[in-house]
Amino acid sequence: MSFAQVHLKTARGRWILAATVLGSGLTMLDSTVVNVALPFLGRDLKTDMSGLQWSVNAYTLTLAGLILLGGGLGDRYGRRKIxxxxxxxxALASLMCGLATNIEVLIAxxxxxxxGGALLTxxxxxxxxxxxxxxxxxxxxxxxSGLGGVASAIGPLVGGWLVQGPGWRWAFLINLPFAALVVLVTLRHVPETRDEQSTGKFDVAGSALAALALAGVTYGLIDLGTPLPLIAGIVLGVAFVALEIRRSPDALVPVGLFKNHVFTAVNVVTLIMYGAMGVAFFLLGLQLQVVSQFGxxxxGSALLPVTLLMMVLSAxxxxxxxxxxxxxxxxxxxxxxxLGFLWMASIGEGSNYWLQVLPAVSLFGLGLSAAVAPLTATVLATADxxxxxxxxxxxxxxxxxxxxLLVAALPPMVGLVGTAFDQPAVFDVGYRLAMLISAGLMGVSALITFLTIRTNVLRDPQN
Structure with a gap:
């Protein structure tokens, strides 16, 4: 039997799905579980808003900068192996996070x-x-998408339980047993696949330029008083694009993929949509604890409706x-x-969970459940x-x-700097403005989607 013909309803199909969900869910869980722990690790490690931003963005930076290389390595040497x-x-890096003694070690x-996330995601x-x-x-x-979204949404709940119980370090240490389970299931049930036509050298220079460009732009956006890293990041970004065009078709980013305008459009939608979502997830947990005085x-429980809706509706x-x-x-x-983001902007001092928080996150979860699976399927359908x-x-x-980029840029733009996470009045004003901006960005994403995505793209992706 060709592995390209495995059916979802077979035992092997279910095991393959389980392994991939567990693996991607590991990174999604970690991406969200940390958000609830931010006030506690900030005080324990004696850092400020920029330290909190970097504790989130250091992970996202290397993930975003190297994930293309991770995909290429999997295609070349075997997707299961990578x-x-x-x-x-x-798992090993998570252990290091859990043992960090200062903010610098945690960021590293x-x-x-x-x-690690760039290799497995x-x-x-x-x-x-x-x-x-x-x-x-x-x-x-x-x-x-649905089961992976469960990991994203349940992460804050797990983080809240761990922070309030054994402590914020367990927000990282909890990854170790899950990683062991992923390895066990993958070794036992997942077949190896690779691109047999893959040849040539890897675009190491492209990977380095992408990571350095993102690092420069991120540093410059977090510290708006230091423009040199931002300028350097932009220059390196331009150099990265030029290199990829020159190296085609052996580039880190094959430019031929973007000849399909639907593939290009859906990635633009992804950039804006996930930027807005990143800001919302970063700030909501802080707002609920700093301003609304939630434990x-x-x-963490506030996002459980998203979990349930993603579980039921994504497939x-x-x-x-x-x-x-x-x-x-x-x-x-x-x-x-x-619209869910607009409703979230009303969450503040004295907010009631049932009247304000639950309806807002439920509306957001309903929309996310409808959008994510079609978006992901469209990306894959429009590529060879x-x-x-x-x-x-x-x-x-x-x-x-x-x-x-949005987690780096938006908090300073709305006044969330320094010790704002310990000043409820200051944080409240910045949070509300950030949520309104995020809602506007979702509107832009929806407009681009309506104007560029064809209804028959999954049946006829190349035309």
Whole structure:
């Protein structure tokens, strides 16, 4: 049996899906569980808002800068092999995070975590694309999105429980047993797949330029008083684009993929949408604890409706996109998520969970559930199958880059600097403005989706 013909309803199909969900869920869980721990690690390690931003962005930076290389390594040397290496790397870096004695060590460990994430994240989606038969892929991607979204949403709840119980360090140490489970399931059940046509040298220079460009821009946005890193990052970004064009078709980012205008458009949508979401997840947990005076567990529990909605609706959303096309599910889903952000802007001092927090996050979760699976399926459908790892890597890098840049830029722009996380009145004003801006960005994403994504793209992706 060809591994490209595995069916989702078979035992092997379910095990493959379980392994990929567990692996990608590991990085999603970590990305969100940390947000609830931010006030506590900030006080314990004696840092300020910029330290909190870097504790989030150091991870996102290396993940976004190297995820394309991770996808290419999987295509060349075996997606299962690179997926496993990334999982073990991620676990060891998580241990280092849990043992950090100061903010500098934590930031360095978070950067190493991102390297592990860059190896395992594109592999999870590429394994699905390369293993399942074409008719089952949209539903498999929908299930992957929904169950992976559960990890993202449940992360703050787990983080709250750990912070309020054994302490913030366990927000990282909890990754170790999950990583062991991922390794066990993958070794036992996941087939190896690779791109047999992959040749030539890896674009190491492109990887280095991408990471350095993102580092410069991120540093410059967090510290607006120091323009030199921002300028250097922009220059390096231009150099990266020029190098990729010159190296095509052996570039880190094959420019030929962007000849499909739908692939380009959906990645622009991803950049803006995930940028807004990154800001919301970064600030909401802080707002609930600093201003609304929720405890860590209560603040984490606030996002449970997103968990339930993603679990129930993402797979059907993937199936719906297969039948009617991704244009309307994506457009309406992004708009509804943006309305959720508008409602979240009203959360402040004395907010009631049932009247303000629950409706706002439920509306956001409803929109996210409708949009994510069709978006992911569209990215993969519009790329040649031999570029499965590269295409998923590009989309993941774009998503992480959007979050990285907005989390770096928006808090200082709205006055969230210095010790703002210990000043409720200051934090409240900045939070509300940031959420309004995020809602506006979701509106822009929905408009681009409506104007550029064809209804028949999953049936006829190349025309």
């Amino acid at each position: 997926f496993l290496i990334g999982t073990v790397w991620f 460990a978070r950067a190493l975590q991102g390297v 594109p592999g999870s989606l590429a394994i699905i694309q390369a293993s399942f038969c074409r008719d089952d892929r949209p539903r498999a991607v929908g299930a992957w 860590p567990i209560a603040a 059907p959303a993937g199936e719906l996109a297969k039948r009617i096309g991704p244009r309307w599910p994506m457009t309406l889903g992004i708009l509804v998520a943006g 199958e031999r570029y499965a790892g590269t295409a998923s890597g590009i989309n993941n890098a774009v998503a992480r880059t959007g979050s990285l």
